[in-house]
Amino acid sequence: MLRQLIPLLIVISLLAPEVSGGKSEGVVDLVIVVNKSSAVHALSSDDLRAIYLGEKSAWSDGRKVLPVAFGPGSPELHLLLKAVCRMSEADYKRYFIQMSFEGKTVVQPRILSSSAAVRTFVGSNPGAIGPIHSNQVDDRVSIVKLNGAPGEPAYKLSGQR
Numbered sequence: 001m002l003r004q005l006i007p008l009l010i011v012i013s014l015l016a017p018e019v020s021g022g023k024s025e026g027v028v029d030l031v032i033v034v035n036k037s038s039a040v041h042a043l044s045s046d047d048l049r050a051i052y053l054g055e056k057s058a059w060s061d062g063r064k065v066l067p068v069a070f071g072p073g074s075p076e077l078h079l080l081l082k083a084v085c086r087m088s089e090a091d092y093k094r095y096f097i098q099m100s101f102e103g104k105t106v107v108q109p110r111i112l113s114s115s116a117a118v119r120t121f122v123g124s125n126p127g128a129i130g131p132i133h134s135n136q137v138d139d140r141v142s143i144v145k146l147n148g149a150p151g152e153p154a155y156k157l158s159g160q161r
Contacts (some may be wrong), residue, residue, distance in 0.1 A: 030076060030131040030157040033119065033141035037126050042145040048084050052130060053095065054106025059127060067109040068118050080131050083157055086123035119129075131157060 031047065043051075050056040051067050058064055068108060070076035072089060081087050082124050087095065099106045110117050115136040122128040123140025138141060146157065 010087040029134040030079060031134045031137060032129060032146055032157065033122050033132055033137065034129050034144055034145040035124075035126045036140055036142050040129075040141065040144055041142070045084060045147055048146060049086075052080070052085055052093045052109060054099065054108060057107055063127040065107065066121075066125050067107065068112050068121055069109040069132070070118070070130060071113060076131060077134075079157060133141055 032043070038059070040059065047056065051065055052069070053078060056065055069080060081089055081092050085092060096106065096108055109130075110121070112121060112130070115132040118130040118132045119136055119141055120136065122130050122132075123138075129144070132141070
C-alpha cells in the first residue's frame with residue numbers, strides 16, 4: 001500500500017507550488033514602504049542603500065529618516081542586505097562597528113519582529129521607511145518604486161530565502 005502512495009506523494013509535492021499560485025514557501029516578496037503622507041514615491045537602489053547604511057539621515061523635506069528592518073537571522077533581513085546593501089549580515093554588523101570606531105554618527109535601522117510591526121511603525125511615523133511582505137500593504141503606507149515597480153524584473157526585493 002505504501003509503495004503505491006509514494007509516486008502520488010511525489011507528484012503532489014511537485015505540483016504544490018502551482019496550486020499555491022506559483023510561489024514556493026522559499027520565496028520572499030518584500031516591498032519598501034513609507035508613510036502615506038510622505039512625498040517619496042521612488043528611490044534608486046543607491047538611495048535606499050544610503051538610508052540603510054546610515055549615510056542619508058533626512059528626507060528632502062527635512063524630516064528625519066527612520067529606517068526599520070526585520071531582526072537578525074530573518075530571511076527578510078538577509079534579502080534586504082543582499083539586494084540593497086550588497087552585504088551579508090556579518091558585514092553589515094561590522095560596518096556599523098567600524099563607523100562607531102571612526103567616531104561617525106550613523107542611524108541604524110530600528111529592528112522590528114514582523115511585517116505587521118513594520119507596517120504599523122511606518123504608518124505611524126511620517127519619516128519612516130521599511131520592508132514589508134507584499135501582501136501586508138494597507139492604506140497606512142505607500143509602496144516606494146525601487147528601480148521599477150514591484151513585480152518588474154528591475155525591482156530588487158524578491159528572492160529566495
